Amino acid sequence: MKPKTKVTLGILTFVTAAAFTPVYDLFIKDKIDSVEVVVVKPGKDIQKNEQLLESMFVIERRDKKDIVKDVIYPEDLPTIIGYDSSQLMVGNSIVSKKMIDYDNLIPDSAEGEAIRPLMSDMIFAQPGSLRRKDTIDIYLVDNALIEQDAEDITDGVRAETVKNLLKEPVLKDVKVVYVKDSSNREVTNDIGEEKTTTKTSERLNATGTISDLEVILNEEDFQKLMKEVIENDKKL
Incomplete structure (x- = not known):
């Protein structure tokens, strides 16, 4: 390989790496280390035994290390609507199945x-x-x-x-x-x-x-x- 070609490839590799680093930090890293979950809408507290409505929740990305057990994912949101909360659900908190009262009070x-x-x-x-x-x-x-x-x-x-x-x-x-x-x-x-x-x-x-x-x-x-x-x- 000619010296000029080596120099050109080295420069391209450096530039590519330099450009990739902020892209990774800003976009890719967050997606790798986080996941979309159901969260209680910020500023909205859901009282114990209050019926759950879709308008009470939002979908947000949260760090995987912060995910609680039995978390509710976006695809699971429709399955909790109409049930009651089993405890106080504070705004901006991640929703888990343990917070839902699954007693069958919804007529089929x-x-x-x-x-x-x-x-x-x-x-x-x-x-x-x-x-x-x-x-x-x-x-x-x-x-x-x-x-x-x-x-x-x-x-x-x-x-x-x-x-x-x-x-x-x-x-x-x-x-x-x-x-x-x-x-x-x-x-x-x-x-x-x-x-x-x-x-x-x-x-x-x-x-x-x-x-x-x-x-x-x-x-x-x-x-x-x-x-x-x-x-x-x-x-x-």
């Missing part, structure tokens, strides 16, 4: 599901500890038997009366969406000033007396209940 329209009301006059009894997101079994009680034993149904013997009247549940594993009092307010745990130590003990204190329920049922199951309540004089 493909299965004919919808949120259906169970009014107080349909219900014979329910646990005072019942709360939103619980899963319940629904039993039928003959209204004629209830009226027959009405004089005996007091707080002290109510549970035993229910036990005697119940048979197999008419519906199993029904998801509760809302538990409401007579003023249409949600009944929740009322801890007050005294801090309880377990979730079980928290349920012993309620913000109100349960009146109505809203549950997820498909049309067939809902009509089955309504037939028993309206035509067959049953209570739930």
Whole structure:
């Protein structure tokens, strides 16, 4: 190789390397060391139990060393919309699956599901500890038997009366969406000033007396209940 050619190639190599270095630092390095993830929109805090909307999030590149476990990637964003947050989600924080409450509170329209009301006059009894997101079994009680034993149904013997009247549940594993009092307010745990130590003990204190329920049922199951309540004089 001629000396002139060697010099020319050396100069070209140097110039190419010099030009490549800032390009690598500015563009390539960031893409190698980072990845696109779902982030809570800056300036927006998502409260615990708040329903998640697409407008609450943005897609940003973050360093791989900062990525949290079970991170939500851009392609996963549609799968969390409509669910509730399981904790406070601070603005500009990376979103992980642990922050999402995946309890199935979204009706599946493909299965004919919808949120259906169970009014107080349909219900014979329910646990005072019942709360939103619980899963319940629904039993039928003959209204004629209830009226027959009405004089005996007091707080002290109510549970035993229910036990005697119940048979197999008419519906199993029904998801509760809302538990409401007579003023249409949600009944929740009322801890007050005294801090309880377990979730079980928290349920012993309620913000109100349960009146109505809203549950997820498909049309067939809902009509089955309504037939028993309206035509067959049953209570739930």
